[in-house]
Amino acid sequence: MVDITIGAAGAIQPAEVKDVELYHPKSWVTKYVFSQDAKVIAVQYSITALSIGLVALVLSWMMRLQLAFPSSFSLIGPAEYLQFITMHGMIMVIYLLTALFLGGFGNYLIPLMVGARDMVFPYVNMLSYWVYLLAVLVLVASFFMPGGPTGAGWTLYPPQAILSGTPGQQWGIILMLSSLILFIIGFTMGGLNYVVTVLQARTRGMTMMRLPLTVWGILTATVLALLAFPALFVGCVMLLFDRVLGTSFFIPAVVELGQHLKYSGGSPLMFQHLFWFFGHPEVYIVAVPAFGIVSDLISTHARKNIFGYRMMVWAIVAIGALSFVVWAHHMYVSGMNPYFGFFFATTTLIIAIPTAIKVYNWVLTLWRGDIHLTVPMLFALSFIVTFVNGGLTGLFLGNVVVDVPLSDTMFVVAHFHMVMGMAPIFVIFGGIYHWYPKVTGRMLDEMLGKFHFWVTFLGAYLIYFPMHYLGLLGVPRRYFELGETAFVPQSATTLNIFITIAALTVGFAQMVFLFNLIWSLFKGKPAGSNPWRATTLEWQTPETPPGHGNWGKELPVVYRWAYDYSVPGAEQDFVPQNQPAIARAA
Amino acid sequence: MSITILFFLAPIGVIVAWWLSRQRLMAKPWLDVSAIGEVPDTGASSSPAATIGLGVFLAVVSSLFALFISAYFMRMQVADWVQLPAPKLLWFNRGVLILSSVALQYAQVAARRGRIQDVGDGLIVGGLFALTFLVGQLYVWRQLNAAGYFLFTGVHGLHLLGGLVALARTADKVWRGVEVGQVRLSVQLCAVYWHFLLALWLVLFSLLTPWVGDFARLLSRVGGLRRTKSKWRT
Numbered sequence: 073m074v075d076i077t078i079g080a081a082g083a084i085q086p087a088e089v090k091d092v093e094l095y096h097p098k099s100w101v102t103k104y105v106f107s108q109d110a111k112v113i114a115v116q117y118s119i120t121a122l123s124i125g126l127v128a129l130v131l132s133w134m135m136r137l138q139l140a141f142p143s144s145f146s147l148i149g150p151a152e153y154l155q156f157i158t159m160h161g162m163i164m165v166i167y168l169l170t171a172l173f174l175g176g177f178g179n180y181l182i183p184l185m186v187g188a189r190d191m192v193f194p195y196v197n198m199l200s201y202w203v204y205l206l207a208v209l210v211l212v213a214s215f216f217m218p219g220g221p222t223g224a225g226w227t228l229y230p231p232q233a234i235l236s237g238t239p240g241q242q243w244g245i246i247l248m249l250s251s252l253i254l255f256i257i258g259f260t261m262g263g264l265n266y267v268v269t270v271l272q273a274r275t276r277g278m279t280m281m282r283l284p285l286t287v288w289g290i291l292t293a294t295v296l297a298l299l300a301f302p303a304l305f306v307g308c309v310m311l312l313f314d315r316v317l318g319t320s321f322f323i324p325a326v327v328e329l330g331q332h333l334k335y336s337g338g339s340p341l342m343f344q345h346l347f348w349f350f351g352h353p354e355v356y357i358v359a360v361p362a363f364g365i366v367s368d369l370i371s372t373h374a375r376k377n378i379f380g381y382r383m384m385v386w387a388i389v390a391i392g393a394l395s396f397v398v399w400a401h402h403m404y405v406s407g408m409n410p411y412f413g414f415f416f417a418t419t420t421l422i423i424a425i426p427t428a429i430k431v432y433n434w435v436l437t438l439w440r441g442d443i444h445l446t447v448p449m450l451f452a453l454s455f456i457v458t459f460v461n462g463g464l465t466g467l468f469l470g471n472v473v474v475d476v477p478l479s480d481t482m483f484v485v486a487h488f489h490m491v492m493g494m495a496p497i498f499v500i501f502g503g504i505y506h507w508y509p510k511v512t513g514r515m516l517d518e519m520l521g522k523f524h525f526w527v528t529f530l531g532a533y534l535i536y537f538p539m540h541y542l543g544l545l546g547v548p549r550r551y552f553e554l555g556e557t558a559f560v561p562q563s564a565t566t567l568n569i570f571i572t573i574a575a576l577t578v579g580f581a582q583m584v585f586l587f588n589l590i591w592s593l594f595k596g597k598p599a600g601s602n603p604w605r606a607t608t609l610e611w612q613t614p615e616t617p618p619g620h621g622n623w624g625k626e627l628p629v630v631y632r633w634a635y636d637y638s639v640p641g642a643e644q645d646f647v648p649q650n651q652p653a654i655a656r657a658a
Numbered sequence: 659m660s661i662t663i664l665f666f667l668a669p670i671g672v673i674v675a676w677w678l679s680r681q682r683l684m685a686k687p688w689l690d691v692s693a694i695g696e697v698p699d700t701g702a703s704s705s706p707a708a709t710i711g712l713g714v715f716l717a718v719v720s721s722l723f724a725l726f727i728s729a730y731f732m733r734m735q736v737a738d739w740v741q742l743p744a745p746k747l748l749w750f751n752r753g754v755l756i757l758s759s760v761a762l763q764y765a766q767v768a769a770r771r772g773r774i775q776d777v778g779d780g781l782i783v784g785g786l787f788a789l790t791f792l793v794g795q796l797y798v799w800r801q802l803n804a805a806g807y808f809l810f811t812g813v814h815g816l817h818l819l820g821g822l823v824a825l826a827r828t829a830d831k832v833w834r835g836v837e838v839g840q841v842r843l844s845v846q847l848c849a850v851y852w853h854f855l856l857a858l859w860l861v862l863f864s865l866l867t868p869w870v871g872d873f874a875r876l877l878s879r880v881g882g883l884r885r886t887k888s889k890w891r892t
Contacts, residue, residue, distance in 0.1 A: 192707040260718055267714050272707045277697030280681040298714065299670065302722035306729055313809060321733060337739070342732045346725065349663070381687060389678065396667060629697055633687035653691040 094621050095194055106202075108194035109620060110179045113201050115511065117175035120201075124208050125168035126586075131156040133579055140565075140572035142553045150552040151239035154223030157550060158240075159211075161226030162248070165354065166255060167208055169496055173361040174259070174297065175204060177503055178266045178290045180511065184610035185287050187275025187628045189621045191265040200265070203258030210251040217243035224248075225550065227351070228307075230322040230343050234315040236329075245315060249308045256301045256308075266294045275609075277630035281385070282649070284608045284634040285378065288385055289364020292392040293357045300353035300396070307346035314338065344406050348399035355492055356395040359459075360388055362499035363430055366452045368634075369502050370434055372606045373449035374441030375645050377635035380433040387426035394423045404472050405479045413472045420470035424463070431460060442638065442645075446604075447521035451502030454529045455495050462491025465540065480550075483543025486536045494532045501528070501585070508589075509603050513616050514596030520588040524581050531578035538567050605646050608634050612648050662731055666724030670717060712847050716854050719817060723858060726810060730865060744866040745801055751794040752863060758787030759849075759856040766849040769842045777845055778832040784852065785825050788818055810862050814855065821851050 097103035104112060135156050137145045148156065179197070183190055191197045214221040222244035224233035232238050234245055270283075270291045310321040314335070322343045323335035371378040378384060400408065400416040434456050443449065465487040469475045478484060501524070508516050546559050554560060554568075602611040614624040628650040636647040681701055692698065703710060733739065765780025795815055799808055828844040 193711060260715075264711050264714055264718075268707050268711045272702050272710055274700045274702060276700070277692060278700055279685070279687075279698055280701060281683065281685045281687045295674075298718045299721045302718060303725050305722060306725045309809065309813075310729065321729070337733075337736045339732060339736055342729055345732070346729060349725070377688060382683065382685075385683065393671065393674075631692040631694075631697060633690070635688070636691075653693040 094189055096620070106198060108190070108198045110183050110191045110194070110197060111511075111618065111622075113197055114176050114178075114180035116201050117171055117179060117204065120205055120208060121168050121172040121176060122586075124163055124212070125172075126582075127212070128160045128163035128168065129579055129582060131160040131163075133576060135160070136572040136575045138552065140569040151223060152220070153552040154225070154550070155221045155239050155244070158223050158225055158228075158248075159215075159221050162252075163211070164493065165226065165358070166252070167211065169358045169492075169500075170259070170297070170354070171204060172500055173358060173496070174266065174290060174294060175201070175262055177286075177361060177365065177500075177507075178294065179262070180507065181286055181610060182266055182269050182290060183273070184510075184613065184618060184622060185284050185608055186270060186273060187278055187609050187623070187630060188269060188273035189623060189627070192268045192273050193265050196261045197265045200258050200262035203254055203261065207251045207254035207258060210247050210254060214240065214244045214247035214251075217247065219243055222248045227347055228311065228343075229347075230311060230314065230338075230340050231324065231326055231335075234311065234323070235326065235333075246312065249312045249315070252308045253305060253312075256305045259297060259301060263294045263298045266290060267298070275627045275630060278649075281382070282630055282633045284364070285367040285381070285384055285388070286361070286364040288388050289361040289367075292388050293360040296353045296360070296392050296395060297357045300350045300357070302350075303346045304350035307343055307350070310346075311343065341403075341406060341408065344403050345400070348402045349396075351402060352399040353395045356391055358492060358496045360391060362455065362496045363388060363391075365499050365503050366455050367430075367434065367437075368608065369448050369452040369499075369506055370437050371635050371637060372506075372604050373446055373452070374438050374443045375637045376437055376441040377637055378433065379436040379439075380429075381633065381635065383429055384433055387429045390426040391423060394419060394426070398423060401470055401475075404475045410472070417470055417472050421467070424467065427463065431456060446505075447516070447518060447525055448502045448506035448604075450522070450525045450529075451498045451505065454525070455498040455502065458490055458498060458532065459495040462487060462489075462495055466491060478543060480548055481543040482539050482547045482549055485549050486539035486543055489539075490532075490536050494536070498529070501525070504589075506604065507610075508592070509599030509616075510610055510613075511617055512593055512596070513599055514592050515599045515603060516592045516596060517588050520584055520591075524585045524588065527581035527584075528578055531574050531581065534574035535571050535578065538571055542567060605644070607636055607646050607648050609649055612650050662728035663724060666720060670721075673717075706843060708843060708847060712850060716851075719854075719858075722813070723861075726813070727861070727865065730810070743802065744863075745798060747794060747798050747801070748863065748866070751791050751798065752859070754787050754791045754794060755856055755859055758784045758791060759852045761787060762845075762849040762852040765845050769838060769845040772838045774832060774835075774838045774841075777838065777841065778829065781825060781829040781832060781845070781848075784848075785822060785829065788822055788825075788852075792818060807866075810865070814859060814862060818855055821848065821855065824848055824851070 095108045097107065097109070102108075107113060107116075134148050135153060138148055138153060179191070182188075211221075217240075219242035220240050222228070222233065222238065222240035224238050224240070224245060228245075228248070234241060238245075240248075270287060274280075274283075310319075313319045314321055314323050318334055320335045320338035322340055323333075323338040324340065325336040326333045367378050367384060398416055398419045400412055401420045404413050438453075465483070469478060469484065469487055505516055505521055508514075542564055545561070545564060547554065547564055554564070599616065601613065601616040604611070609628055609630070610618075612628060613619075613622060629652075630649045631652040632647065632649055634649055636642075636649075638645045639647055690698075761780050761784035763780075765777045765784060768774075768776035768780055792815055795811055798811070802808070824844070825848050828841055828848060831841050831844070
């Protein structure tokens, strides 16, 4: 046993974990622009992701205006409609959600929550952000190229993605594929950091089973992303070859405008396999960090330990593993062997089990909790409700026989916007309201926050519930204009107008949120170091916002798990992780 | 596609399961409050972060090439497939890459024994052989003009190029005369990376030999059998 000295500030143990040599910035530029500090990189990632997300939001308004008032507005034509759909989807899924959860929350929270001074490879971490920014700029550049951005749909299915009927065939598709390739390279740099930091840089006493679930979520999602993104990489590189060099990886013999193209023998189905081998884990790359963050928000704001911590960890790992064997449920209508479909339907339904365990545990955490309806808590609760609702329609679509008629209708659009759009974005909002005080030292305004929450939450339901109904009516997705059909009644148009008005209102609420972000930076109520009275390490830093190197002179020592709320007999209703047990007699 | 990918996912799954089994997942952290001086070991590996980082990176690269190869197998099964030719130069390239790997191994052993001079020699020789290999590859590309081959070996070559950057930085340190202890880890990681790229190259190289075509046909025949069987059942 080692020697122990007990001082006024507690015990100081000889470090098992060697303190790291930090890079010390010498100028303003290396401190705030080319910074190697994970906290600055996190803010850079977040601002970039939110900015590009704003572009995607505006694109969705354009599409909604077109759908609701096809004859009154002539802002966009059919080609732009397809282009905006593509860019909206790709930006939201990859450049906003993935980047914000892993690059933003991951960079900020991992070192602080595990008690490290920084990421293990700070230089690579910095490169990761700059490559990501380059990817975003390349993507944005495609708006200004002749022919505009690609209109191939966010799944970029060949052969249509690179044939001349599709808008953006000239430059848009090339820039899109290049941008994705860059994104994946940048992400891999960051991802190596997140994984190795969690594995190797945990402070004394921080066992894996003492980690907050946020870190478990981000770690699992990063591992999924590191293994799944290569599939998208392979698909993108091969498609780029087909487009630029005229190879035939994915393109079969095609007659275009009466002319035989030089392609022959490629397999479009192969692209779908590659795409969805990435695409389905991608759903969990976004969902699993959300699961983790929501667990922490609920526990903190209900002043109660998370119910079934071990089971939560196992469920996260199980979901991660299963997410690799469900990809072909996106391909029921692609003409693959129906027995394959049966296999993938089974695995898809099995994934509902660990997910349901998580939902039960959240609900049981709330049971008899001292629930504080703060803004982060409201968003966390809305996540649970929305994820369950969106997940239920997932059970519909996971079954082959139900999926076939519903595929390519608005039902699918409503389903994935609920489960993969709104649910994770609620967690992002909740996370921002929760950790903003730590990042800036000031609280976000609560009145504005509640306004933002209620409009976004209710608005989301007003948008997507009717959309399910439209889907059941048979309204197809990706259509610029409905026109006259035998099966879609006139009332569908009225419903479309209703949805558009709801969508614009929700969009307005996001402007209020942005205003709140900027206003509170200067005028917000000072937060103090631990406004939510939370147990996890990031709230125990000596300075707020945390300084360079996070922890001052001494790394913290962890004595307990992350969820000691309302412990019987304790002085306060929370016990921070770095507070030791009362020493037993030696 | 799915069968080839399983070959890759299975070892990754085993590694992850092995690691998880060592993290005391059955512990009850809520009961386990430490007193001062009794904090448990974190369970982190004793290897340096850079080694773990390289390990994770190699897993990512394996994933990338496993997917390339499964795409290659899938494409092979389409009727118009032409077996890629394997020019003589490829055998030369293979020899050069093996020599490069041997030189790096030599440098690594020298670093472990503390002979800094030999470390420098090993790195330079290894680097030169690697460059020769890349030049050789460029010649093969000019001869072949086959996109599939270009894609595979191009991505492999880019990885080797990245390795050369790391190698050059390490060699630079050796030239500037640092202690052997300060480059030991870098040399070791370079050697591991080189061996990995060599193994990868041997796998890619074997794809060019005709038996791989037979193997792919075998796989498709297994798939075909399954299809006939299911026809009987219905």
